[in-house]
Amino acid sequence: MNEVTAILNATDFLEEKVGFLRHPRAYTDTENVEVIETHMSFIFLTDKFVYKLKKPVSFGYLDFSTREARYKYCLEEVRVNAPLAEDTYLGVIPIRYSHGRMGLKGSGTIVDWLVKMKRLPSQMMLDAAIKAGTVRHAMLAGVVEKLVGFYQGSASIYPDASEYRARILRDIERDEADLLNQKFNLDTSVVLAVSRRLFHFVSSYAFVFDERIAGGRVIDAHGDLRPEHICLGPSPLIIDRLEFNAEFRVMDIAEELCFLAIECERLGSAEVGTMFVNFYQLRTQDRIPEMLVNFYRARRALLRAKLSICHLLEEKYRANSPKWIERCESYLHVADVCSRQLPFLSGN
Numbered sequence: 079m080n081e082v083t084a085i086l087n088a089t090d091f092l093e094e095k096v097g098f099l100r101h102p103r104a105y106t107d108t109e110n111v112e113v114i115e116t117h118m119s120f121i122f123l124t125d126k127f128v129y130k131l132k133k134p135v136s137f138g139y140l141d142f143s144t145r146e147a148r149y150k151y152c153l154e155e156v157r158v159n160a161p162l163a164e165d166t167y168l169g170v171i172p173i174r175y176s177h178g179r180m181g182l183k184g185s186g187t188i189v190d191w192l193v194k195m196k197r198l199p200s201q202m203m204l205d206a207a208i209k210a211g212t213v214r215h216a217m218l219a220g221v222v223e224k225l226v227g228f229y230q231g232s233a234s235i236y237p238d239a240s241e242y243r244a245r246i247l248r249d250i251e252r253d254e255a256d257l258l259n260q261k262f263n264l265d266t267s268v269v270l271a272v273s274r275r276l277f278h279f280v281s282s283y284a285f286v287f288d289e290r291i292a293g294g295r296v297i298d299a300h301g302d303l304r305p306e307h308i309c310l311g312p313s314p315l316i317i318d319r320l321e322f323n324a325e326f327r328v329m330d331i332a333e334e335l336c337f338l339a340i341e342c343e344r345l346g347s348a349e350v351g352t353m354f355v356n357f358y359q360l361r362t363q364d365r366i367p368e369m370l371v372n373f374y375r376a377r378r379a380l381l382r383a384k385l386s387i388c389h390l391l392e393e394k395y396r397a398n399s400p401k402w403i404e405r406c407e408s409y410l411h412v413a414d415v416c417s418r419q420l421p422f423l424s425g426n
Contacts, residue, residue: 092134095173095190096120098180099131105182118142118322123197127168130155130193140322145190152191155321161228162300162316168194198315204305208345217310218350222357224314225300229362234294235328242296243280243287250276250377253384257410262387262403268410272380275417279373283421286370290330295364301327303338305345331358332366336374340382340412369421376416383409 098104099122100113108124115121118140122129132151136143142151152170159167171194176186200206204221207213236242254273258266280287290296300307301320309315320327335358339351359365387406389395395402 091189095131095180098173099129099192104180126197128195128197129171130195131173131190132193139326142322145188149191151322152193155193155319158321158327159317159319161231162224162319164313164315166196166198166315166317168196170194195317198309198317202310204308204310204342204350205345207310208305208342208347208350213310213347213350215353217314218353219357220312221308221310221314221316222354222361224316226358226361229297229299229331232297232299234291234297236291236296239284239288239291242291243284246280246287246377247277250280250380253380256384256388257380262390262406264387264406264410268414269380272376272410272413272417275420276373276377276380279369279417279420283369286367287330290332290370293364295332296328296330298324298327299329299331299334301329301334303334304341305338330370330374331364332370333374333378336371337378340375340379340409343412344408369419372416372419376413376420379409379413379416383407383413 096113099120100111102108102111102124105111105124105127107126110125112123113120114123117137118133118135120131120133122131130152132142132148134143134148140151142148149170156167156169171182171192172188173190173192174181174184174186175189176184180189182192201210201212204213207217250273254269257264257269300316302318303316304318307316307318309317332355335355338354339348342348342351342354355366355371383406386402386409389402390399
């Protein structure tokens with residue numbers, strides 16, 4: 079086994095790559111590097127650019143375990159983000175290894191790949207603007223205009239409405255099972271009550287979903303439309319469209335906007351989230367039934383509760399367990415409140 083092969087096979091090689099990329103000397107354009115770690119990636123922010131290194135992980139719904147897979151999904155990330163992020167994504171670049179050193183230029187064995195992006199101004203991201211109280215109606219209208227153009231150009235999915243409804247029920251059932259894990263010690267009565275209401279709504283109001291399908295409202299959407307992914311301004315940009323599982327992007331436009339709304343509410347501005355939904359309806363004449371808004375808000379909150387609490391399954395997050403428990407419980411509260419407003423519960 080030669081040196082390069084040994085390096086590629088080393089179990090701690092991720093640490094070596096991260097160690098290399100966290101230092102300004104790895105780049106030619108910066109004096110500072112900020113590092114952010116997520117479930118799936120390490121993100122390195124330099125003065126002008128952002129470099130994203132996908133972790134060699136496999137979670138069932140994604141597989142980045144090989145260099146080939148990471149390269150594939152780096153390319154896919156650049157491709158799927160072009161419609162909403164324009165030229166923010168600059169391409170995919172290799173990390174090379176030669177003569178005992180790593181580099182982003184020159185020759186040598188390619189040991190991994192990075193997505194390279196322009197760095198957007200942090201103060202113009204929607205989450206920062208919400209916290210600073212600088213959001214203006216015109217800013218949101220610009221974002222909605224961009225989204226509407228994207229949605230209208232996206233192919234509608236699911237000609238079979240019953241299949242779409244069956245998928246929703248499977249997803250609710252899966253999230254319920256995950257949240258009932260005894261390791262989390264959550265209030266199971268809330269979880270069960272929310273999932274029961276959602277199940278009953280899908281069964282009792284199938285026609286609502288069927289109408290959305292027939293109207294071409296279930297599309298290949300963004301998939302992860304959160305405030306931190308929206309850059310405000312005269313020419314708004316939307317980044318981090320979900321690339322690792324195309325099925326996760328398939329959703330009702332109303333569901334995507336309701337997800338954005340609950341994330342805005344979590345940051346302290348329910349008004350901003352409501353304006354997104356209202357501006358969209360005014361711009362498109364797509365009248366979303368109020369009961370469907372409540373359903374999708376409850377559905378997405380249940381999913382976010384599951385994703386939050388599942389951090390505790392990873393040892394490195396357990397030291398900060400109060401944060402994830404509180405976030406899970408706040409999402410469950412939203413799911414509980416919204417699901418109680420579903421029409422089949424009137425009189426209860």
